[in-house]
Structure formats: structure tokens, C-alpha cells
Amino acid sequence: MGTLKIAVQKSGRLSEKSLQLLSDCGIRLSNGERRLKAVSPNFPVEILFLRDDDIPQYVEEGVADAGILGQNEVWEKNKDVTEVKPLGFAGCRLSLAVPKDALYTGPDFFNNRKVATSYPVILQKYFDENNINAQIETISGSVEIAPAIGLADGIFDIVSTGSTLQINGLKEVEQVIKSEAVLIANKTLTPEKQEILDKLLFRIQSVRNAAENKYILLNAPNESVAEISRILPGMKSPTVLPLAEEGWSSIHSVIREDTFWDIIDKLKALGAEGILVTNVEKMIL
Structure with missing residues (x-):
């Protein structure tokens, strides 16, 4: 398999966030110095460290296959590239x-x-x-x-x-x-490089899903399980497990972080107790 060359900003907050995203996607990089480029030993990508305002041109010309940078630089340079996916950081x-x-x-x-x-x-x-x-x-x-x-x-x-x-x-x-930060790509990627990009996009989306959702578990009286399940639908439906104490169940689900505080009072009103909310590392839909 070939290698997908991805250009990222060589320094600054957006650079660090871009590298963190790749790390969250399970991609390790071998060059800690980041002088010019870094390669991954466990995923077919090579990272090029460039000035952010040069990235659109390099991607258009095929020097890099893809790039991570601010949308403002993409729009300002107005190069013939594909804006593949907004990344949710550097807003x-x-x-x-x-x-x-x-x-x-x-x-x-x-x-x-x-x-x-x-x-x-x-x-x-x-x-x-x-x-x-x-x-x-x-x-x-x-x-x-x-x-x-x-x-x-x-x-x-x-x-x-x-x-x-x-x-x-x-x-x-x-x-x-x-x-915000965005992933751009050259418009004439080979099928081989497009396949690598698609695999990367799948990982990025899994990381984004995880960042936007929380894992919630709580205890509730059995008579409230149906209503709580309606409030917390999860990816398909919540997991409901009986507790040792008769008449009570443990409910496990996934909830969007931006809606949790809006429904916490509803859960408590239905008798929910011992509510725990934890981060989700990866979320595959």
C-alpha cells in the first residue's frame, strides 16, 4: 500500500491540535523533532510540516495529498482543492x-x-x-x-x-x-490514496463521535425504566440490568454532552440515583 501525505501547520495551537487528533486516531509518528516531516510506523501516512498559508497550494499541486488547516486559509488562498471535513477545533x-x-x-x-x-x-x-x-x-x-x-x-x-x-x-x-480546522484533499487522488483517506476519515469520525457523547449509567426504580429509556435512547436502546435490590435496575446509555444538563432534572424526578457520566474514548456507529 502507498502512503498518504498530509500537510499540517508546523507550529502553533492548530498544529498541536492536529497532531493530537492523529494520535487520538491511533496514528503514531516516528519523528519527535518535526523539522520537516514525520512518518507513521502503524498507519500509511507521512506528515509534512508547512506554513499554514502554503498548505492549500501544496495540496492543489499534489505535493501533499491532504492537509489540516483553518478554513480561513482555505478560503483566502482559493485553491482548487476539496474541503473534505470540518474537524471541530480551532474555532x-x-x-x-x-x-x-x-x-x-x-x-x-x-x-x-x-x-x-x-x-x-x-x-x-x-x-x-x-x-x-x-x-x-x-x-x-x-x-x-x-x-x-x-x-x-x-x-x-x-x-x-x-x-x-x-x-x-x-x-x-x-x-x-x-x-474552524478542516481537512482538505487533492482533487485527483489515486484510488489507493483515496482508500487510505477514507480509513482516516472513519477514525476521525469515531473520535468526533466520542468527543460529542458521554457514557451514562444510573440506578432507577423499575416503574421508571420505560420513561428513562425514552429520554436516554442511546445508539439503539439503553442497556437495562437488574440490580440485587428487588424493584431496581441499572440503566446504561450514551448521551450527547450538550444535552445532558438539560435532562438531568428529568432523570432525578423519575427517581434516578447514582448517576455516573464518563468519557467515551472511541465510538463506532
């Missing part, structure tokens, strides 16, 4: 911001003004869609200081918490797009 938003004391009345504020950004392609598309005639100043870093030094009237940049904007005397006024 952020790209927003317009202006000085705190600016009287902002809406997107028309930017008409005939200058906006500094490292993402001119995404920003120009937004301006075109909203019939805004603004001048885009493209800079590669320190976008937040542009208004303070007189380079621009506002900025367009990645926002995570908004604290950087506040430090630089700016306020977020328009959220343009949301972005």
Missing part, C-alpha cells in the same frame, strides 16, 4: 473592527474608508456582496495597530476572545464568517 471568527470611539452605523461605515487585513480575498468578497466601496490595505501582521498609526480606519482579522481588540482600542462591529 474562530473573522470580523471587522473599528476604533472604540468611532460612530459605527452599519457596514456602510466602510464606504470610502481604508481597512487593513491579512485576508483581502475574503474581505473583498464581503464588500462586493454588500456593495461597499472600500480600500483594502493588505498587511501580513500586527493588523490591530493599523488604525492607531493612521494606516486604516478599521481592520478585518481573526477574533477568538476579543481581548486583543480591546487592548488595541478597537471594537468588533461585524462578524463576517466563522472558521
Whole structure:
């Protein structure tokens, strides 16, 4: 079998999260230094460590077969690649911001003004869609200081918490797009490499399923088992086991983490006791 070459960011939080995802998928990497590339001894992949803004081009040209990076870089570079799967981490938003004391009345504020950004392609598309005639100043870093030094009237940049904007005397006024880490692929993969990618996608989905769900077990009186089973359907149906104490059962199921706190009071009202919730390492559907 051949090898699937996957490009990941060479440093930073997204790089660490990408490598953690591969590790969670059971993929070991042999090169701890991560200078240029690493190979896996137990899965047919080779990892290339590149600048994130170079990854779309390398994937388009087939230097790498696939890549893990932020959607914002995929959209900005606008290369001919396939966006295979969002990965659920490294979430952020790209927003317009202006000085705190600016009287902002809406997107028309930017008409005939200058906006500094490292993402001119995404920003120009937004301006075109909203019939805004603004001048885009493209800079590669320190976008937040542009208004303070007189380079621009506002900025367009990645926002995570908004604290950087506040430090630089700016306020977020328009959220343009949301972005997260994504897996991209070359559009002309060989059948052999596509098979490897499909196996990787299966593992990624199993890890994602596990991250989004919790294993729950509880004790309940038998007369409440049917109603609790309705609330906790599990993947097919809950596992119900009799307890040594007559009239009671143990119920085991899987529940989405984002719904657990919404139904905990319902479970308690039905007499559920000894409720335990644990992480799921892998979840194969």
C-alpha cells in the first residue's frame, strides 16, 4: 500500500491540535523533532510540516495529498482543492473592527474608508456582496495597530476572545464568517490514496463521535425504566440490568454532552440515583 501525505501547520495551537487528533486516531509518528516531516510506523501516512498559508497550494499541486488547516486559509488562498471535513477545533471568527470611539452605523461605515487585513480575498468578497466601496490595505501582521498609526480606519482579522481588540482600542462591529480546522484533499487522488483517506476519515469520525457523547449509567426504580429509556435512547436502546435490590435496575446509555444538563432534572424526578457520566474514548456507529 502507498502512503498518504498530509500537510499540517508546523507550529502553533492548530498544529498541536492536529497532531493530537492523529494520535487520538491511533496514528503514531516516528519523528519527535518535526523539522520537516514525520512518518507513521502503524498507519500509511507521512506528515509534512508547512506554513499554514502554503498548505492549500501544496495540496492543489499534489505535493501533499491532504492537509489540516483553518478554513480561513482555505478560503483566502482559493485553491482548487476539496474541503473534505470540518474537524471541530480551532474555532474562530473573522470580523471587522473599528476604533472604540468611532460612530459605527452599519457596514456602510466602510464606504470610502481604508481597512487593513491579512485576508483581502475574503474581505473583498464581503464588500462586493454588500456593495461597499472600500480600500483594502493588505498587511501580513500586527493588523490591530493599523488604525492607531493612521494606516486604516478599521481592520478585518481573526477574533477568538476579543481581548486583543480591546487592548488595541478597537471594537468588533461585524462578524463576517466563522472558521474552524478542516481537512482538505487533492482533487485527483489515486484510488489507493483515496482508500487510505477514507480509513482516516472513519477514525476521525469515531473520535468526533466520542468527543460529542458521554457514557451514562444510573440506578432507577423499575416503574421508571420505560420513561428513562425514552429520554436516554442511546445508539439503539439503553442497556437495562437488574440490580440485587428487588424493584431496581441499572440503566446504561450514551448521551450527547450538550444535552445532558438539560435532562438531568428529568432523570432525578423519575427517581434516578447514582448517576455516573464518563468519557467515551472511541465510538463506532
